[in-house]
Amino acid sequence: MARTQRAVEDLTPARAKAELEMLAREIAAADLAYHQGDAPVMDDASYDALKRRNAEIEARFPELKRADSPSDRVGAAPSEAFSKIKHKVRMLSLANGFEHEDIADFVSGVRRFLNLGSQDPLAFTAEPKIDGLSLSLRYENGRLVQAATRGDGETGENVTANARTIDDIPVEIESAPEVLEVRGEVYMSHADFAAINARQQEVGGKTFANPRNAAAGSLRQLDAKVTASRPLKFFAYAWGETSAPLSDTQSGAIERLSELGFVTNALMKRCDGVDDMLAHYGAIEAQRADLGYDIDGVVYKVDRLDLQGRLGFRSSTPRWAIAHKFSAERATTRLEAIEIQVGRTGALSPVARLTPVTVGGVVVSNATLHNADYIAGRDSKGNPIREGRDIREGDWVTVYRAGDVIPKIEDVDLSRRSEDSKPYIFPEKCPYCGSDVVREPGEAVHYCTGDLICPAQAVEKLRHFVSRNAFDIEGLGSKQVEAFFSEGWIMEPADIFTLETRHGDELRKREGWGAKSAGNLFRGIEERRTIPLNRLIFGLGIRHVGETAARLIARSYGSWAAFAEAMEAAREHEGDAWQALNDIDGVGPVMAGSLVDFFHEQANRAAIERLVAELDVEDVEAPATADSPVAGKTVVFTGTLEKMTRAEAKARAESLGAKVSGSVSAKTDYVVAGPGAGSKEKKARELGVTLLNEDEWLELIG
Structure with a gap:
């Protein structure tokens, strides 16, 4: 863990940016393989790392x-092969820890958020993390009426x-x-x-790589008779919507589910503090090989449900739970080639193509190489890594898949290096457009200077535009x-919305499409002509502006007209409009500069105007209720809060429709x-802004 922290602390902004791009690409690919293909390209511990x-x-x-930050995503979009079910309560993923220190930090963070002292009682539950497929079962008046996979949460x-058809799931x-x-x-036992x-081999059918794949593939059969023939099992460990509470604690609720006839895990235990939690982690890990089913860690949850409610959620994970993951493995294989990928920002990312090797039950065929320095055997400061051993095509390398960038090459076996081996020379020209490749002084990442003429950057920008959390156009994925x-049919986002007019007849006659599939695509495009402001901002792919930031920005300006006007007014990075943009909690000068500069690059602005002309952009309103006294108000918290933490106060204010700012202005x-x-x-006194102490604030919001 310490080695990972030091590496993060040593990163330059440029190197961090390139690494985030690589991570986003690999995690997105892993999501699709795991959630839609039931054929993961990495084990859960590596994915979570x-x-x-x-x-x-x-x-x-x-x-x-x-x-497109993975921090804002849960799972992957549901398969088109099944009808869709919208969860009444979102199914979120869990934050992860690998070291004992991570769990101690988690508990400390919970205490800080709840404003609890080190001696105040705080219990947790600890249970095995099953390596299977998440499932939500909805019962109405005691009858099973609906079952849905997690999908995208x-x-x-x-x-x-x-x-x-699963015996462990009661129908009534x-x-x-x-x-x-x-x-x-839903899972499958080892036996x-x-x-x-064995049966699949006898009949010449497809065999499964591991029990998780087998369970997921069996549950996601279009023919329920196939599922019925498969020996699936089910552990219940949580709940979504309920018309009446199951208990006032996590442990009590699980006990109640057991009384109702659901199979719950006998290894779940209520723990009083970090030492107890880690001791149970050790006990479960010691039994791992003998359980008869796959687990990849231990899940800890705050036991009291009222405290879970206070802690709430981040964008994609609950604050009151964490998964303590088991370590993964290493393997040795041959590096066949080093290839360069170019992202939508122009960053060149080297990727190692490997002779496929199994690591922790998963076949690995590529690994990240970060940048030219990493390949050469040095860090961002020029100090040697791997004792200065460089990485070359043809080398035998150790692949490491836990606790750091995964998968990555950990080391090189020089004893097996060919005598005619040559050091890898990083390209000086973009492999996609031939433009010059530059590396600014002090930065670790190389960039293609081609920008708008580089097809790799253009394609990646378009892929982002149609991605799930942006425009999410049904029938228009990365391959399309x-x-x-x-073909030259779609070169910028606006072209998507004129595709039918320009090439509709050709597409209907195109092999692999036909009238029906083309019609479905065009309907999907038409459905996205009306788009919320936050999705449009996110879809533009502006550097530093993630999905969460896009929501904050959209909520602050409300309409496209107001947003565009503000970007125009902030052109010189000064004045009231510039300050107002920076005052949005969570924005800051770097993101603000990226936003404004993006809009004032001539080619970008022209493309945006062509796009918006094709759209009906919906205004975004604050999540206010009629009886909220602070809906639409701007609030600033300062000083020490004694009855709740700053994070809790901010979360509560935003849930009531308020805007939380980091600075005081006349609009506060x-x-x-x-x-x-x-x-x-x-400053509030100077401007005549209403000042409240903590008690007055709590009285105001009820």
Whole structure:
């Protein structure tokens, strides 16, 4: 863990930016393989380590957070093969820890958020993290009416008929709340996995790589009879919507689910503090090989449900839970080639193409190489890494898949290096457009100077535009974008909305399309002509502007007209409009500069105007309610809050429709000042802004 932290601290902004681009690309590919293809390209520990590395870099360089940041995503979009079900309560993923120190930090963070002292009681539950497929079961009046996979966390696949065939899932339950959503994991035991693969081999069918793949593939069958023939099991460990509470604690709720007839894990334990949690982690890890089913860690949850409610959620994970993951493995293989990929920002990312090797039950065929320095065997400061051993094509390398950028090359076996081996020379020309490649002094990343003429950058920008959290155009995915770009049909976002007019007849006659599929695509495009402001801002792919930032910005300006006017007014990076943009909590000067500069680059502005002319951009309003006293108000917190933490106060204010700012201006409505308030309180008095102490604030919001 310490080695990973030092590496993050040593990163330059340029190197961090390139690494975040690589991480976003690899995590997105892994999401599709895992959630839609039931054929993961990496094990769960490695995947979660990737996301952890991404979060660590974003924490140190918040201004570099990408528009397509994996931190804002859960799972992957549901498959088109199934009808879709929108979850009443989102199914989120978990934050991860690998070291004991991570769990101690998690507990300390929970205490800080809740303003609890080190001696105040705080219990957690600890249970095995099952390596299977997440499933939500909805019961109404005691009858199973719906079953859905997690999907992207908001919308899952309807697998109701298949779920009914699993013995561990009751079709009817007695004495249950009128509405009850039970959540858990579908999995396959080791013995059943071996048996099903043996049967598949006998009949010449496809065998599965591991039990998780087998369970996911079995549940996601279009024919429920196939699912019924597969030996699937189910552990219940959570719930979604309920018409009545199951208990006032996590442990009590799980016990209640057991009483209702669901199979729960006997290894779940209530723990009093970090030492107890880690001891149970050790006990579970010691039994791992003998459990008869796959687990990849231990999940800790705050036991009291009222405290879970106070802690709330981040964009994609709850603050009251964490997964303590087991370590992964290493393997040795041959590096066949080093290839260069170019992202939408122009950053060149070297990728190692490997002779496929199995690491932790997953076949690995590529690994990240970061940049030219990493290949040459030195860090960002010129100090040797791997004792100065460089990486060359043809080398035998050790692939490491846990605790850092995963998968990565850890070391080189010089004893097996060919005598005619030559050092790798980083390209001076872009492999896609032939433009010069530059590396600014002090930066670790090389960039293509081709910008708008570089097809790699253009395609990546278009892929981002149609991505799930941007315009999410049904029928227009990465492959279609690349094909249409190569044809010259779609060169910029506006071209998508004129595609039918320009090439509709050709597409309907095109091999592999036809009238029906082309019609579906054009309907999908038409449905996205009306788009919320936040999705449009996110879809533009502006550097540093992620999905969360796009929502904050959209909420602050409300309409496209107001937003565009503000960007125009802030052209010189000064004045009221510039200050107002910087005052949005979570923006800051780097992101603000990126926004304004993007809009004032002539080619960008022209492309934006052509796009907006094709759209009906919906205004975005604050999540206010009629009885919220602070809806639409701008609030600044300063000084020390004694009855809640700053994070909790901010989350509460935003949930009531308020805008939380980091600075005081004439447009500020309230300044909540605690002990130790300084310049912000003084400025509020000078401007005549309403000052409240903590008690007055709590009384105001009820």
